[in-house]
Amino acid sequence: MLRILLLRCMQIILKSCRETHCHYCFSEAPADVVFCPLCTIPVYCSRKCQEQAVGGISWNQDTYLESNSNAVDLGILSLTSTRCMAPNSKQIAEHRHECGGAHWAAVLPADIVLAGRLMAQYIDSRMLTGKSSAISGPNLDLIQHYDIDSPTSKLESHICAIVLLLCLQKHYRSDLSWKEETLSQLVLLICQVKVNSIAIVCMKSMDGGQGLTESKGYSAADDAVMCSVEQVKVAQAIYMSGSLFNHSCRPNVHAYFHSRTLFLRSTTYINSGSPVELSYGPQVGEMNLVKRQKSLQENYKFTCQCSSCSELHLSDLVIDSFCCPQSSCLGAVSESTCYKSEKNCVHVSVDESDICKLSLPHVSKVDEDIEKRRQHQ
Template identity: 25%
Template structure:
């Protein structure tokens, strides 16, 4: 094992492993000891008295702090100037999109003390102007001025903002600024800029009557902010109204409590499929560090696209606007910023959210929401000694960080900002708050609690990511990705089922929960904790739930026989009697049993032939992939058709290999402009995907969206509109689009990423259908 000196160079995970090795958690934290502890502070007091642990943590943090200036990802004037120079080159070449990205990087790396930060933002506003993004241009000009853009040079920015106002048909605002510029000599302007100002005077004169009626003429240093966020459908709140005793929840549901079961959610009346049950804003969240495509605000989770507002001190934190920047600094980022600069936040996983949660709890004025969070389950007494030790020393490390490297303990009065907010003393950690040691014990205990709460109650915020495939960008592929982890106190009251009756979707940081089936009065509302029976076998689900949530699942998907072999169906060979899925009885050797007709197959010859045919089919598939790489798509189609024929002969009709083959064939047919066979093959995948993922799944919706892309293109490009094929595709397209929209209406909403695509295609189809009686 490494020496203590080497430990200082380790990542935090390795430090935890080292401390576990030298401390032996099973000896220092007996299992029965945890079970008998009444609250978190008992364990934390025990760990804080271990000088070997606390000394190692202090030294590690000190080393991390000292190395922050050596990190590659830090504010750096040379890096900022390099990106600015590259941005200028691209701007001169009129490559405005490229220059926009380079100016953004220049702003991200510019030190707060340098003029390069406001200059980079001002340069970016010029690129936005030529890209005709007037609102974003105004936003950047406002930001550049706030960041200290040289006052003498602001004239050109004001001229630019006037032109933006004119483009937006906001002549009164433009005229105000023109008037100010005419009456001021404080700005340096070139002759060309003065000429532009003179021409703009005509606009001022046209609008003077309107201006005369306004008394509160704004100074140019307080430019009116007309930046508008992209239009999006208004989120429909709860149809039945909010339950007064259950925040963010519909009046049609309520929380109950039962011994041994704890709190759970039930319907207090009959609920229809598609009804909204929760609309809840995250109490707080953190973005997923390893998601390189993240373009979301660290404060509100809205997308900032390519024009973020960077933190002036760290390079990892970006916001969508100045309001979010200010809110974050007042709430939590003033204490997290240095941790970002040190590279600490990237090392601590979900405990990053626990640290932010503590900061938000300390600064929130909403005591009711504060208490909703504090009362979330922790499963503290079910922890193994190893987990208790790992989470505990992480809580200590974060406490030491707050105490030594931030002003948290100076800024926050722990009694007023935390202890006094608890409405139930059962959840308040019992600690005196007199000495510094008392305060460290209190904060580390709260952090430890928050870590445990997040392990049990954290929600993944997801979105649909759309990418183009490899075949000349002719087909779009949608995939669901995780962008953040959040805490939703009310929605966390739902218990788990591997076959849930609700589904989650997100609008920025807002969680929308909808029923995906009719739910009877008195029936429990059940959420899936990420281990859906359609995506994970029973044994893996049980293991995952036991290790993270400390319970054995007894839902119908885990106990009823018809669910037992669900996943195996999609890797099964074909039954010789009924063509159903033929499954191995013991996962190793024959006999094999058909789960549809019950036939038992002992014949080794049949099984051997099936396996041989699979090998041949795989070889055909590899040959097709080779031809695709070589650009010989016609030969690839021939090989794939051989592969598909073999697989259909030996495999169950919904086998995943058949679906993969059909999907690739469809893509190839698109690439060689044969849309009818592409549609034919995708029709077969739709049936299989519905069987696998369900009639309300986003997977089915994505597949319907994909096939209608091809259908609409076919209908627009096909000249023979009287053929039976054309009319047949018309009918199918209408049916598929209606099905996709129904899925989105029932389980998501008009804010979903695919919704606009479906509506656009329905409008195109409506115009085509005007000439047909179908």
């Protein structure tokens, strides 16, 4: 079995989970949450998570904000600024640049704040190595679709990049000099985040229990209870190597998360030289071909060319089908495919090697049968 652990990453909690989940490890937040000492945006499940996200804070009268209440006046916050602190350790705090000043991280969309975190990580690592002059942007080896983006989407990326740059400049103040191309680098970064970010999901019990992670599993037999669980999107992340995997509607690896870490586990034997493909969402058996293609186009802006989309699968035929009313007919008949089929047959590829032929009943005969049944009732 193939197991891959992917670490190099940057994450951001989704707005819908801001008050219910830890902003660092994404587990469900306990009743006694820990707040960021400098602003009211994030909550953490423990001091450890808070320190990892915020870093060491030097306390003084100017920087301290009473933030142990979510009801802090946003007007006051937006007027309050904290002194920019250069990173002084190897650990780069992901949230520090979002603290103080305008409350922008709570307002901008998650993917823009994520792009801001990547930019801040690049700046902080340069400052750590003493290269704080002439900031441009990180050179990430990630695909982007700027060329095919709609004019509205391009405009949105440009406006968000301008706002983000102003926010970052406010945080870093005069400690840095910015290159002219920084703005276009930020547009590029935003486009890369849009194409490559992965949704972090956790399993949530719908019976009011605690959130479950997939690895713990849940055995109804062991516990003699039934439990309904649902996948909940809690955060959005960029994993540098995780972003290299293409989508397949019949993936050969399954992605799951432990806190912030992405794991991939093979679900089938993968031949040497075959691509390792995961699912971005739609899968054969869950949605028909048309719906899968539509979902990938709408959410990820590409036309799926995976092997499963190049041929018709049995499940694509039967998933939205009617059950055949003829007792002698084994199959389920899809309304659309029935009329398109030639000589009253549909050719179905069951798997790559096996092609089977489904016989369809004559529509007029079906009508007769239905009429006969009505008369019997």
